[in-house]
Amino acid sequence: MTTTPNANGSLTAQALTVELGDRSYPIHVGDLGVGDAAQLAHLLEPLIAGQQVAIITNETIAPLYLQPVLSALGQRQVDVYQLPDGEAFKTLESYEAVTTFLLNARHNRSTCLVALGGGVVGDLCGFVAATFQRGVDFIQIPTTLLAQVDSSVGGKTAVNHPAGKNMIGAFYQPKAVLADTSVLATLPQREYAAGLAEVVKYGVIDDPEFFVWLEDNLEGLLARSPEILQQVILRSCASKAKVVSEDERESGRRAILNYGHTFGHAIEKLAGYGQWLHGEAVAIGMVMAARLSILHCGLAESDAARLESLLDGLGLPTALGEHDLSVDGMVEAMGMDKKVSDGRLKFVLAQNLGDVVICDDVGLDVLVGVLREQMGLPADHG
Numbered sequence: 565m566t567t568t569p570n571a572n573g574s575l576t577a578q579a580l581t582v583e584l585g586d587r588s589y590p591i592h593v594g595d596l597g598v599g600d601a602a603q604l605a606h607l608l609e610p611l612i613a614g615q616q617v618a619i620i621t622n623e624t625i626a627p628l629y630l631q632p633v634l635s636a637l638g639q640r641q642v643d644v645y646q647l648p649d650g651e652a653f654k655t656l657e658s659y660e661a662v663t664t665f666l667l668n669a670r671h672n673r674s675t676c677l678v679a680l681g682g683g684v685v686g687d688l689c690g691f692v693a694a695t696f697q698r699g700v701d702f703i704q705i706p707t708t709l710l711a712q713v714d715s716s717v718g719g720k721t722a723v724n725h726p727a728g729k730n731m732i733g734a735f736y737q738p739k740a741v742l743a744d745t746s747v748l749a750t751l752p753q754r755e756y757a758a759g760l761a762e763v764v765k766y767g768v769i770d771d772p773e774f775f776v777w778l779e780d781n782l783e784g785l786l787a788r789s790p791e792i793l794q795q796v797i798l799r800s801c802a803s804k805a806k807v808v809s810e811d812e813r814e815s816g817r818r819a820i821l822n823y824g825h826t827f828g829h830a831i832e833k834l835a836g837y838g839q840w841l842h843g844e845a846v847a848i849g850m851v852m853a854a855r856l857s858i859l860h861c862g863l864a865e866s867d868a869a870r871l872e873s874l875l876d877g878l879g880l881p882t883a884l885g886e887h888d889l890s891v892d893g894m895v896e897a898m899g900m901d902k903k904v905s906d907g908r909l910k911f912v913l914a915q916n917l918g919d920v921v922i923c924d925d926v927g928l929d930v931l932v933g934v935l936r937e938q939m940g941l942p943a944d945h946g
């Protein structure tokens with residue numbers, strides 16, 4: 565980890581590296597000055613080789629943070645594409661619109677794209693970068709907590725298809741990630757809490773001391789203290805970077821990043837995308853995975869209770885109500901009804917906090933029991 569001076573000369577910004585050989589890149593974390601063009605220019609200057617830059621952002625973020633980024637880019641040709649806000653625009657149509665915009669503005673292979681926004685902007689911009697002129701540089705300036713601790717790191721880029729989320733995409737790493745804690749001040753509370761769900765996940769899958777630290781720093785987390793946020797982002801990114809460095813293309817261990825997500829994706833899909841934020845569905849999914857972990861790999865009841873209590877303390881949902889979704893629907897949405905016979909559905913389960921395994925031998929009866937319990941249904945009715 566390295567430390568660099570911020571605009572005031574004090575040592576606040578810190579950086580860590582995602583180690584991927586010649587595609588390694590830094591993640592800068594702290595008060596990086598997205599509100600302060602001079603400091604931002606100091607970070608961006610060495611990252612941009614050419615004279616062309618395109619900033620991809622959206623109509624919510626642009627009025628808040630576009631101006632300092634523009635100023636930091638100096639005398640280059642800088643073009644800005646503003647998407648409408650929302651997951652509904654992470655599509656092939658938006659991909660085509662951005663690509664056409666770049667071609668019309670005569671961007672060439674030495675251009676650099678800058679993703680200024682949350683995971684939607686980052687995923688779309690990354691996919692454009694992966695494919696425009698067979699691949700151009702891109703820099704992530706994530707503006708949601710979820711994007712800072714998760715989606716901007718690791719190189720998964722994608723757009724959605726009517727048949728499913730993230731169905732069209734590529735693994736393509738950015739040149740750098742600039743995670744500025746100060747931009748989180750304007751993030752709506754629900755979006756902030758949803759990002760915290762992914763933060764808690766790193767404690768469960770990789771870093772038990774971080775889990776305890778989160779329990780001990782609940783107040784600072786809720787208050788969005790800049791010092792606390794810097795630690796949260798650094799430690800989350802350190803876990804993600806470690807996992808990604810070991811398995812960039814998810815042929816094995818990277819799947820542990822999906823802890824709680826098998827349940828979470830089913831909840832999102834079944835309830836209809838947009839009803840639950842991704843992080844909210846993952847929070848419920850992590851509790852379900854913990855209950856399954858108790859039965860399947862010996863997680864202590866007390867550790868599952870700690871997870872539930874931490875998520876609850878952070879303002880996240882931890883259970884589905886009886887009437888929210890059906891057990892059969894969940895089983896179907898998870899694909900368990902089809903996959904259980906050949907045992908292919910994988911669950912990431914915890915043996916201890918900070919120690920997870922990937923299991924493909926969970927029985928349907930055990931899964932149904934956990935879902936019934938989590939929905940407040942009696943155990944003995946089908």
Ligand SMILES: NC(=O)c1ccc[n+]([C@@H]2O[C@H](COP(=O)([O-])OP(=O)(O)OC[C@H]3O[C@@H](n4cnc5c(N)ncnc54)[C@H](O)[C@@H]3O)[C@@H](O)[C@H]2O)c1
Nearest residue numbers: 624649682683684685707708710711714715720747750751
């Ligand atoms: N690539 C990956 O590895 C990966 C991992 C997890 C999630 N994702 C993807 O990320 C997306 C979700 O990302 P998200 O949660 O950041 O949602 P988002 O990008 O939709 O942002 C959430 C909302 O917050 C607004 N916003 C963003 N920054 C703000 C700020 N600083 N102040 C005020 N408002 C702000 C956005 O305009 C939007 O309305 C999904 O498409 C998901 O598939 C990708």
